[in-house]
Amino acid sequence: MYSDYYLYYLSYLSSLYSGYPPIIRVTVIVVAILAFITVFGVIRLLFIGYKINKRDKRRRDVEEQFESKLAFVMSNEVNYDIEEIKNLLNYDQKKEKKWKSEILTDLVLSIRDDLNKGGKLNHLNYRNCLENLRLMPYWEKRVKIAGLSKRKEALQIMGSLDVGINTGTLSKSVFHKNSYLRKTARNVYTDQDTYNPFRFMEENFDESFTQLDKIRLHATLIKRFQEGKLPNLLRWVSNSKNSNYITFIIQEIGFFKQFEAAPSLLDMLQKQENRDVRIQIILTLGELEYDECIADLMQRYALESTPVREAIMKTMGKIQCEETLEFLVEAYQKTDDDNFKLSIVRAIRKHGKEGEARLNMLKGQLREEEQIIIKQVFAENIIIAG
Amino acid sequence: MVYFFTYLIYFYASALALFYLALMIMSYFNTLRYRYRYTKKEEEYLKKYPDEAPGISIVAPAFNEEVIIIDSVHSLLSLAYPNFEVIIVNDGSKDRTLELMEEEFELEEVPYYYVYKVYCQPVKRILRSKNPLYKKLIVVDKENGGTKADAMNAGVNVAQFNYFINTDVDCILATDTLSKIILPVLDSDKQVIAVGATMRMVNSCTIDKGRITRVKPPNRIIPLFQETEYLRSYLVAKMGWSLINAIPNVSGGFGLFDTGVVIGAGGFDSDSHAEDMDMTTRMVAYMRENRKPYRIVQCPYSLCWTEGPPNLKVLNRQRTRWGRGMLQFILDHRRFLFNKDYGRLGFVVMPYILLFEFLAPIIEFVGFFFLLFLLITNQINFDTFWMMVLYAYLIGLSVSIITISYDLVLGKLYKRFWEYMKLVLFSTFEAILYHPLVVIFTLRGYVQYLTRSNFKWGQMTRQGFSPSNKVNNNVSNAKEI
Numbered sequence: 053m054y055s056d057y058y059l060y061y062l063s064y065l066s067s068l069y070s071g072y073p074p075i076i077r078v079t080v081i082v083v084a085i086l087a088f089i090t091v092f093g094v095i096r097l098l099f100i101g102y103k104i105n106k107r108d109k110r111r112r113d114v115e116e117q118f119e120s121k122l123a124f125v126m127s128n129e130v131n132y133d134i135e136e137i138k139n140l141l142n143y144d145q146k147k148e149k150k151w152k153s154e155i156l157t158d159l160v161l162s163i164r165d166d167l168n169k170g171g172k173l174n175h176l177n178y179r180n181c182l183e184n185l186r187l188m189p190y191w192e193k194r195v196k197i198a199g200l201s202k203r204k205e206a207l208q209i210m211g212s213l214d215v216g217i218n219t220g221t222l223s224k225s226v227f228h229k230n231s232y233l234r235k236t237a238r239n240v241y242t243d244q245d246t247y248n249p250f251r252f253m254e255e256n257f258d259e260s261f262t263q264l265d266k267i268r269l270h271a272t273l274i275k276r277f278q279e280g281k282l283p284n285l286l287r288w289v290s291n292s293k294n295s296n297y298i299t300f301i302i303q304e305i306g307f308f309k310q311f312e313a314a315p316s317l318l319d320m321l322q323k324q325e326n327r328d329v330r331i332q333i334i335l336t337l338g339e340l341e342y343d344e345c346i347a348d349l350m351q352r353y354a355l356e357s358t359p360v361r362e363a364i365m366k367t368m369g370k371i372q373c374e375e376t377l378e379f380l381v382e383a384y385q386k387t388d389d390d391n392f393k394l395s396i397v398r399a400i401r402k403h404g405k406e407g408e409a410r411l412n413m414l415k416g417q418l419r420e421e422e423q424i425i426i427k428q429v430f431a432e433n434i435i436i437a438g
Numbered sequence: 439m440v441y442f443f444t445y446l447i448y449f450y451a452s453a454l455a456l457f458y459l460a461l462m463i464m465s466y467f468n469t470l471r472y473r474y475r476y477t478k479k480e481e482e483y484l485k486k487y488p489d490e491a492p493g494i495s496i497v498a499p500a501f502n503e504e505v506i507i508i509d510s511v512h513s514l515l516s517l518a519y520p521n522f523e524v525i526i527v528n529d530g531s532k533d534r535t536l537e538l539m540e541e542e543f544e545l546e547e548v549p550y551y552y553v554y555k556v557y558c559q560p561v562k563r564i565l566r567s568k569n570p571l572y573k574k575l576i577v578v579d580k581e582n583g584g585t586k587a588d589a590m591n592a593g594v595n596v597a598q599f600n601y602f603i604n605t606d607v608d609c610i611l612a613t614d615t616l617s618k619i620i621l622p623v624l625d626s627d628k629q630v631i632a633v634g635a636t637m638r639m640v641n642s643c644t645i646d647k648g649r650i651t652r653v654k655p656p657n658r659i660i661p662l663f664q665e666t667e668y669l670r671s672y673l674v675a676k677m678g679w680s681l682i683n684a685i686p687n688v689s690g691g692f693g694l695f696d697t698g699v700v701i702g703a704g705g706f707d708s709d710s711h712a713e714d715m716d717m718t719t720r721m722v723a724y725m726r727e728n729r730k731p732y733r734i735v736q737c738p739y740s741l742c743w744t745e746g747p748p749n750l751k752v753l754n755r756q757r758t759r760w761g762r763g764m765l766q767f768i769l770d771h772r773r774f775l776f777n778k779d780y781g782r783l784g785f786v787v788m789p790y791i792l793l794f795e796f797l798a799p800i801i802e803f804v805g806f807f808f809l810l811f812l813l814i815t816n817q818i819n820f821d822t823f824w825m826m827v828l829y830a831y832l833i834g835l836s837v838s839i840i841t842i843s844y845d846l847v848l849g850k851l852y853k854r855f856w857e858y859m860k861l862v863l864f865s866t867f868e869a870i871l872y873h874p875l876v877v878i879f880t881l882r883g884y885v886q887y888l889t890r891s892n893f894k895w896g897q898m899t900r901q902g903f904s905p906s907n908k909v910n911n912n913v914s915n916a917k918e919i
Contacts, residue, residue, distance in 0.1 A: 069822075075448070076822050079829055082455070086832035093839035094862065100846050101855040201474035208479050232475055263624040267483045267490045274487075390553050427549035431566075 107151075114155040118143075123163050125181055127172045137177070137184045145186040153190040160187065161212055179215055188213065192221045200230055207236045210244070217244040226252070231260045239265075243272045249281070253288050261296045270304065277308055286313040289320075299332045306339030314342035321348065330356075331363040338367030346371060350379055362395055369399030377403050381410055390425070397429045440817065447805045448826070454794055455833045461678030462840055468681040469673070469738050469844060475625065481617040488520030492624070493599030494616050494694070496522060499589030500607045501529040501582070508542050510607040513648025515574055519616035523574050525596055526607070529589040530559075530582025544569045545577055550596075556705025558591035559583035586690065587706035587713040594705060597697050604714070605692050608745050610640055610650055615741040619694045622735040631721050632734045633694040634685065636672040636845075639665045640743035650743060653851040655860050660753050661746030662864050663872040669841045669861075673738060673848075680736035684782045686791055688734065690714030692742035699724060699732075710770075711887075712763025715791075719771055722783050738848055754879050761799075761883015768796050799880040831869050838865035 069080050121140055125132055132140075145153065160181060167173040182188060191213070194206040207225060210217055217240065225237035238252045245251075252258070257269065276282050285305050289298050305313045314337060321333045337345045349364045356364070365383070368376040377400065384396045400407045408430075415426045484491040496514055500507055507526075514524045528536045539545060550564035558580065565577040580592045590604060601623065605611065612618075615635075623630040641661040644652035656662045679685045688695070690713060700706075700717065703724040710716040718734070725732040747753040768791070775792065777784040812818050842861050845851075852858055 072822065075445075076825070079448075079822075079825055082452075083825060083829050083832060086455075086829070086836050089836040090832060090839055093836060093843055097839065097843045097846060097858060097862065100843060101858065104846070104850050105855070201470075204474060205477065208477060212479070260627055262627055263492075264480065264621065267487060267624065270487060270490055271483055390551065394551065421551075424549050424551045428551050431548040431550075 110151060111155050111158075114152060115159060118156065118159060119163070122160060122181060123167070125177050126160075126163055126174060127167050128174055128177060131174065131176050132180060134180050134184050137180050141181075141184060143185060145190070150190075153185070153187060156185050157187050157191070157209055157213070160185070161209075182213060182215060188215065192218065195221050195225065200233055204233050204236050207233070207240050211240040214244070216246065217241075219245050219247075231258065234258065235260070235265055235268075239268045239272060242269070243275060249276065250283065250288075254291055256292045256294050256297055259294065261294055261300070266296075266300045266303075269300070270307075273304055273308070282308060284313065285310060286316055295326045295329055298326075298329050302329070302332045302336050306336035309340065311340050311342075314340045315344070318342070318345050318348060321345075321352075327357065327360060331360055334360065334363040334367050338363075338370035341371055343371050343373060346373070346375055346379075353379075353383065358389070358392065362392070365392075365395045365399045369402040372403050372407075374406075377406060377410060381414065384414065393422075393425050394429070397425055398432075401429050440812070443808055447801065447808070450801055451830055451833065454798070457790075457794060458674070458833065458837050461674050462837065464678035464681045465674045465844070468677050468736075469848070472677075472738055473848070476618075476621045480621055480625075481614060484617045484620070485518070485520065491519065491521045491617075492601060492620060493521045493523070494519065494620065495525055495593075495597035495599045495602040495697070496605060497525045497527065497590060497593030497597060497602050498605050498607045498609075499527040499529050499586050499593065500531065500535055501589070502531045502533045502535060503607050504531075504533040504535045504538055506608055507535050508538055509645075509648040510610075511539065511543065511575065513610055515572065516613070516648065517611060517616055518613045521599075522616055523576060523598065525576045525578060525593045525602075527578045527580060527589040527593045529580060529592075536577070536579060539577055540565070543567045543572045543575055543577075545575075553595060555595050555701045556591045557708070558588050558595065558705075561592055561595075564596065583708060585708045585710075585713070587710060588708040590713070591705040591708070594697060594700055600697055601694055602697050602700075603692070603694050604688075604690060605742065606690075606744065609637075609691055610643075610645065610648065610743045611692070612739075612741045612743075613649065618739055618741060619737055622733075622737060623694070626733055626735070628731045628733045629696070629699075629725075630735055631696045631699045631725060631732045632685075632688040632718060633737055634672070634676055634688040634735075635692060635737040635739060635741040637668055637689060637691050637742045637744055638740050638851075639668070639746040641746055641748065643743060652853065653743075655852060655857050656746060658748055659864070660749065660872070662861070663868050664746045664753075666838050666842065666861050666865050666868065667872075669845055670837055672736070673841050673844045674837060676736040677738055679787075680734070682782070682786070683733055684786045684790075685734045685736055686718070686787045686795075687712075687715040688718050691744050695721070702728075710763065710766065711759055712767050715763065715767050716770070719767070719774070719783065719787075722787075723774065723780060726780050726783065738844075740845075740848075740851060750875070753875065754882070757876055757879030758883035758886060761880035762887040763883075764791075764796050764880070765884045765887045768792060799877045800884075802877050803881055834869050834873070835865055838862075838868065 065080060065084070066077070069077050118141065125137055125140065160178075164173060164178055188210070191206045191210050195203055195210065198206060203225065207222070210221075219241060222237045222241050225233055226241055228234045228237065235258050238258060242249050242252060253269075258265065273282060285301050285308070289301050292298050292301070302317065305317070317333050317337055317340075321330060321337075324330050324333065334345075334349065337349075345367070349367060353361060353364050365380070368380055380396055380400045380403075384393060384400070387393055387396065397411065400411055403410075411426050411429075415423050418426070496517075498510070498514065500510075503510070511524065511526060526539065528539070544567050545565040546568055547563045548566045552561050552564065559582065561578055561580045563579050565579060567573065567575050576596060578592050578596055580589070583589060583592075586606075594602060601620070603616075603619070619633050619635055622633055638653075639656045639661040640650070641656040641658060642654040643650045644654070655665055676685050676687075693714070695717075699721050703717070703720040706713045707716050707720075722732070722734070747756050771788065774780045774784050775788045780788075809818075839862055842858055842865070846858055
């Protein structure tokens with residue numbers, strides 16, 4: 053709207069240097085741009101500072117108004133209905149600003165987590181509070197219309213609120229081209245859906261599957277396990293070609309002690325070409341203490357690479373029987389790799405008193421420098437036991 | 439000749455301005471992207487499911503650090519992460535560093551089969567605590583190697599986890615450092631070989647039991663300038679480079695490294711005066727030579743606070759060492775320059791270091807005397823002179839101010855807003871009061887390296903973290919600064 057003024061000063065500046073070479077005139081323009089960036093930077097800084105202060109003040113005000121009331125309702129043993137909570141909180145979302153819902157969500161979640169720790173949360177009142185504050189519709193709307201980063205945040209918050217989701221809300225996000233949003237949506241789906249929660253687990257979960265996705269899904273599977281709704285995980289392995297995903301599922305089979313999967317895993321080990329998957333199968337067989345695999349592992353030991361051999365050692369240390377002990381002692385005597393010797397000694401040490409006795413016998417036969425390996429493993433245990 | 443030189447300097451400054459503008463834009467998008475990818479929720483997962491959190495070894499060498507060692511170790515042991523160990527390498531200290539640790543942490547020698555995976559001076563013994571409270575602590579007692587690199591190698595040989603943090607005992611880490619710095623590693627489809635984070639000045643912060651309770655900008659003028667300089671380097675330059683996987687250097691003060699790759703690349707070089715830049719480059723070369731895809735990532739959050747040079751004398755030592763390191767780096771790694779086998783390292787990182795890091799002080803110094811020559815010989819056109827001065831001045835100032843605003847967006851660490859304005863105010867004097875000194879000290883480093891002067895590792899007067907220590911701060915300790 054003041055473009056005439058700007059044009060006037062620009063042409064004035066230009067006329068000042070009109071007789072100069074182009075390089076000077078270019079510099080004048082660049083200096084003007086840099087001066088603008090500098091002034092803009094200072095104004096931006098002031099604006100950000102103002103926004104932060106305003107946000108902090110709003111947070112304090114909302115906490116003052118609602119914290120004690122919400123804590124009272126959510127911790128009370130008496131069940132309140134929505135109307136009673138409405139009277140107590142005296143809050144009408146339609147008349148309030150958007151930011152209030154965001155701050156209230158943080159507040160409700162923090163009160164819920166605190167109460168959960170002490171086992172004092174009244175789940176019905178918690179749900180009724182959310183209903184009264186109309187928080188779920190607020191975040192659902194945001195998932196539908198907001199930009200990428202806000203949408204991802206909204207999805208995470210809906211997952212944290214943990215009161216179920218209308219999966220129709222997720223329909224756009226679960227197939228979004230942005231992998232971060234897509235994976236968050238798929239994880240929330242697996243966590244919250246009641247009809248077909250493992251839909252994406254059966255379909256490889258996602259083509260880009262990282263370590264962080266494993267941790268997120270691990271948390272979801274634990275929740276499903278506690279609800280008693282975890283199926284046999286092995287069926288997801290056969291449908292997948294992503295080795296990262298297969299490794300994760302096999303690891304979870306061990307974590308959830310799905311013993312019935314052990315014979316199939318041993319079969320899989322015979323055919324498996326991927327080294328990382330083989331390692332995980334061996335480790336999971338150890339977790340499941342499946343002693344039928346010992347003969348196969350012994351046979352395989354001589355032919356495998358060092359990481360797989362390390363896994364075999366760990367599994368032997370978990371299964372712990374006379375056969376594994378003999379095998380480990382023999383393996384120790386045959387190996388030249390110092391690091392590997394340490395792993396073997398640790399596995400032998402796990403065999404309890406028999407293992408210790410064999411280590412003491414072994415110590416007598418070794419050079420002084422090598423005896424330190426055994427002494428080190430004994431000392432490790434003393435320190436850990438405190 | 440005069441024209442040629444005038445234009446050379448002009449275009450050099452313009453290229454530098456363009457580079458910084460590009461980095462500012464790249465850094466802006468990268469920071470936004472980073473904030474969007476990782477929220478508190480991801481960090482909570484690691485705390486809630488400790489078995490899933492990858493182990494991290496923290497390696498911190500100590501040489502004559504009796505003033506701060508106890509607070510520092512307590513601080514490191516109290517980090518909020520489920521799976522880590524703290525390895526303190528006593529690099530042949532001549533004061534009571536080891537003795538104090540033995541008393542405070544109830545240390546005793548344990549049998550340990552020490553394997554020299556990377557070269558270092560002989561290790562005398564390994565100590566661990568009898569008290570289960572300190573079971574995460576390992577102390578490596580070794581013969582003095584004269585450099586941080588040698589001590590780091592001794593620690594790396596003991597590290598049992600796949601990733602380790604390279605830091606100093608005078609650094610204070612934020613409580614959530616480990617969970618923040620491991621996230622990019624967990625969330626990458628390529629192998630992440632190193633992660634850097636923003637470092638700041640601890641000089642005027644309030645510290646209680648090894649933890650920062652109030653972040654403040656430094657009161658003294660040199661660390662105050664250095665605070666902005668660090669922010670520029672981490673939030674603009676490294677965050678920008680990170681977007682195209684071309685970070686030239688993960689700082690020696692604080693960085694996460696892949697243990698296997700460091701060992702594969704031969705460990706830290708004891709002869710290097712810039713062991714961090716040298717290590718980062720050799721790690722990249724190792725990955726390229728083995729045809730393994732990799733990433734080096736920069737985390738924008740402030741995770742580490744370190745003591746800045748309190749006076750000119752210490753600044754001089756710091757910058758001459760960096761200068762020596764820079765020249766040595768260029769000479770040692772010249773084979774990578776424009777070498778197609780090394781990809782970005784050869785065509786982006788090395789030319790950038792050569793042109794804008796190494797040559798900058800030389801061009802500025804020569805430029806100053808050239809200006810004097812023009813003044814004396816009356817060859818300056820004062821109609822345009824001030825425009826050119828303003829041009830050079832605004833390049834630095836605009837970047838500093840934008841950087842400070844980036845920092846504020848990431849989180850308000852200073853309690854009061856005027857503390858940010860203090861940084862802005864001092865940025866306006868940086869080009870006049872601070873930058874010329876940095877140029878002179880860096881050139882002094884170049885000359886020292888070329889004349890093979892007797893290099894001495896810098897002396898740093900420790901202030902100590904506890905208030906009681908600050909009173910008795912007369913002990914002078916040697917440390918690489």
